[in-house]
Amino acid sequence: xxxxxxxxxxxxxxxxxLMIVAGGIFAMVYSFYYHPYDVREIEGKIxxxxxxxxxxxxxxxxxxxxxxxxxxxxxxxxxxxxxHINFNVEESWNKEPQYYFKIDFYKSExxxxxxxxILKGSLELxxxxxxxxxxxxxxxxxxxxxxxxSFNGEDLYLIxxxxxxxxxxxxxx
Amino acid sequence: MLNKKxxxxxxxxxxxxxxxxxxxxxxxxxxxxxxxxxxKTIKAQDLRIDSEKEVNLLDxxxxxxxxxxxxxxxxxxxGWGKENE
Numbered sequence: 525x526x527x528x529x530x531x532x533x534x535x536x537x538x539x540x541x542l543m544i545v546a547g548g549i550f551a552m553v554y555s556f557y558y559h560p561y562d563v564r565e566i567e568g569k570i571x572x573x574x575x576x577x578x579x580x581x582x583x584x585x586x587x588x589x590x591x592x593x594x595x596x597x598x599x600x601x602x603x604x605x606x607x608h609i610n611f612n613v614e615e616s617w618n619k620e621p622q623y624y625f626k627i628d629f630y631k632s633e634x635x636x637x638x639x640x641x642i643l644k645g646s647l648e649l650x651x652x653x654x655x656x657x658x659x660x661x662x663x664x665x666x667x668x669x670x671x672x673x674s675f676n677g678e679d680l681y682l683i684x685x686x687x688x689x690x691x692x693x694x695x696x697x
Numbered sequence: 698m699l700n701k702k703x704x705x706x707x708x709x710x711x712x713x714x715x716x717x718x719x720x721x722x723x724x725x726x727x728x729x730x731x732x733x734x735x736x737k738t739i740k741a742q743d744l745r746i747d748s749e750k751e752v753n754l755l756d757x758x759x760x761x762x763x764x765x766x767x768x769x770x771x772x773x774x775x776g777w778g779k780e781n782e
C-alpha cells in the first residue's frame with residue numbers, strides 16, 4: 525500500500541519535471557524569437573549606395589547635379605524623386621520621422637570645407653547620432669557613413685554621405 | 698531508523714536532480730536570450746555573397762575615379778585613403 529503511494533508521488537514528480545522542461549524549452553524559443561533582426565545598418569548602406577549610384581556613374585558626377593551657375597538648386601530640391609528615394613514606412617511607424625541623410629561635397633583642394641550639401645529627412649535624428657560618437661547605443665538611431673571620390677570634368681570631388689535610420693521600435697527590443 | 702535514513706537519501710537524490718535540471722534550464726534560457734541579442738544585429742560586412750572579401754560599391758566608385766585621375770589627383774585620393782585607414 526505504501527509502495528503504491530510512493531509510485532504515485534514519483535509519477536507526479538516526473539509530470540511536474542516534464543512540465544518545467546517543456547516550459548523551459550518554450551521560454552528559450554520565445555526569448556530567441558522575441559528579439560527582432562536589427563537590419564538598420566544594412567538599410568543605411570542601401571540608402572547610401574542608392575544615393576552614390578544616383579550621383580556618380582563611371583567615376584563622373586551626374587551632369588544633372590550642375591547647371592550654369594554650379595551646383596543645381598532645383599536638383600537639390602527634387603533630389604528624392606530624381607534618385608527614386610522615398611521615406612515611406614509602415615503605417616504603425618509613421619508617427620515619427622524615421623530617416624535622414626546628408627550629402628557633403630568637398631573639392632579635392634580643400635577636403636575640410638564642403639562646397640555644397642544636400643539634406644533630406646528629419647534633423648531631429650542628428651542629435652542622437654552625435655551622442656553615439658564615442659559609444660554606440662542599441663536603442664538610439666543607427667548612423668551609417670561612407671564616402672567616395674568622383675570627377676566633374678577636371679575637378680575631383682570627395683562626396684561624404686551620412687544616413688541615419690531610426691526605426692528603433694521595429695528593430696530593437 | 699535505517700528506513701528513515703534510506704528515505705532521506707532518496708529524497709536528497711531527487712532534490713539534487715531537480716536542482717540540476719532547473720539550473721541547466723536557466724543557463725539555456727539565459728544563453729538563448731544572449732544569443733538572440735548578439736546574432737540578430739546584421740551588419741553590412743555580414744552580407745558577403747560567394748566571396749571572402751567584402752565588396753564596397755563606394756570603394757569601387759573611388760577606384761574608377763582613381764584610374765582616370767592625374768598624378769596630382771591620385772595623390773589626393775591616396776592621402777585621403779591613408780588618413781582614413
